[in-house]
Amino acid sequence: MQGTKNPGPKNGFSGAPLFAVAPMMDRTDRHCRFFHRQLTRRALLFTEMVTADAVIHGDREALLGFHPAEHPIALQLGGSNPVRLAEAARIGADFGYDEINLNVGCPSGRVQSGQFGACLMLQPDLVAACVVAIRSVVDVRVTVKCRLGVDDQDPEEALDAIADAVVLAGVDGLWVHARRAWLSGLSPKQNRTVPPLDHERVNRLKQRLPDVSIGLNGGLSDLTGCREALKQVDAVMLGRAVYDRPEILLAVDRELYGDRRAAPTPTQAATAMIDYTARHCRNGAPIGRITRHMVGLFRGTSGARTWRHALTLGAADADAGPRVILQALAERDAVAGSAERRAHLAA
Numbered sequence: 001m002q003g004t005k006n007p008g009p010k011n012g013f014s015g016a017p018l019f020a021v022a023p024m025m026d027r028t029d030r031h032c033r034f035f036h037r038q039l040t041r042r043a044l045l046f047t048e049m050v051t052a053d054a055v056i057h058g059d060r061e062a063l064l065g066f067h068p069a070e071h072p073i074a075l076q077l078g079g080s081n082p083v084r085l086a087e088a089a090r091i092g093a094d095f096g097y098d099e100i101n102l103n104v105g106c107p108s109g110r111v112q113s114g115q116f117g118a119c120l121m122l123q124p125d126l127v128a129a130c131v132v133a134i135r136s137v138v139d140v141r142v143t144v145k146c147r148l149g150v151d152d153q154d155p156e157e158a159l160d161a162i163a164d165a166v167v168l169a170g171v172d173g174l175w176v177h178a179r180r181a182w183l184s185g186l187s188p189k190q191n192r193t194v195p196p197l198d199h200e201r202v203n204r205l206k207q208r209l210p211d212v213s214i215g216l217n218g219g220l221s222d223l224t225g226c227r228e229a230l231k232q233v234d235a236v237m238l239g240r241a242v243y244d245r246p247e248i249l250l251a252v253d254r255e256l257y258g259d260r261r262a263a264p265t266p267t268q269a270a271t272a273m274i275d276y277t278a279r280h281c282r283n284g285a286p287i288g289r290i291t292r293h294m295v296g297l298f299r300g301t302s303g304a305r306t307w308r309h310a311l312t313l314g315a316a317d318a319d320a321g322p323r324v325i326l327q328a329l330a331e332r333d334a335v336a337g338s339a340e341r342r343a344h345l346a347a
Helices: 030-037 052-057 060-064 082-095 109-113 117-122 124-135 155-169 199-208 223-229 240-244 246-257 266-282 304-315 323-346
Strands: 019-021 044-046 073-078 099-104 141-146 173-177 213-217 235-238
Touching: 019 246, 030 044, 030 246, 030 266, 052 060, 052 073, 052 082, 060 082, 073 082, 073 141, 082 099, 082 124, 099 117, 099 124, 117 124, 124 141, 124 155, 141 155, 155 173, 155 199, 173 199, 173 235, 199 213, 223 235, 223 246, 240 246, 246 266, 266 323, 304 323
Parallel strands: 019 044, 019 235, 044 073, 073 099, 099 141, 141 173, 173 213, 213 235
Antiparallel strands: none
């Protein structure tokens, strides 16, 4: 389903977010994003990275389609050819995305072989040319997501070089993963944890470029850390922390945006997925593609294990439908209720 345009929240920069859920391969698909939107009204949601060639030549509805409720939403593109990136960005903007983001941070071998992702940290002039090309065909926010550098690059020089190049090219903001990437010797998973974090380097970039929207990614695991980071930078981005513990998103609107509306409960968020799931199941989508993103919802509470087990086991049934969610909720509530009664008796 093609979306419709919708302006994102403000933080002093036009259309700029305060908080985003990071783009994650094999995670932030349309079902994950719709689920996350049940938990937060305000966070910026990202697609998985999609290559420019796939957008141009592939099944656009399958690759780019999203539910209107997902706004604000950013499309992350991979590529290094300015002409093809511009065409893909135009298509994405026509689909209704609120932000077009260029990936200059992914360190996987497949990405390197395609000459895009983190290896572009070595070519700031090419990245700038890509931004110019994208900027020339879209009216939405255009951003770059990068690293501090790659391999033996000096993070002071490398980050400044990329930042200065894309700012001159007209970029609207930078999302910075506060680690270097090692293009050989470390897997993509290791590149998320092994290279040392350096939030101070990102803070120095913000101090040097006060008129540029700078977002911090990497090493943030809760909203307390996010609030501290927002004293130095303009936005924060969490990835696997919120994927594994989606309940973090329940407090984003209140704690970071000052939204006084009541946040949904985890049960309400799960219940809101039932009609959505029914529609997709009617169209032949296996329910497991949706429920796999929901297993962490009750993490750390009574009945969380029962919820995970019931959701995973139920989704394995070839004929499973939205009743799987209802059954998992019922089983989780029964366990949680028993725990509460035991606690009451013990008191």
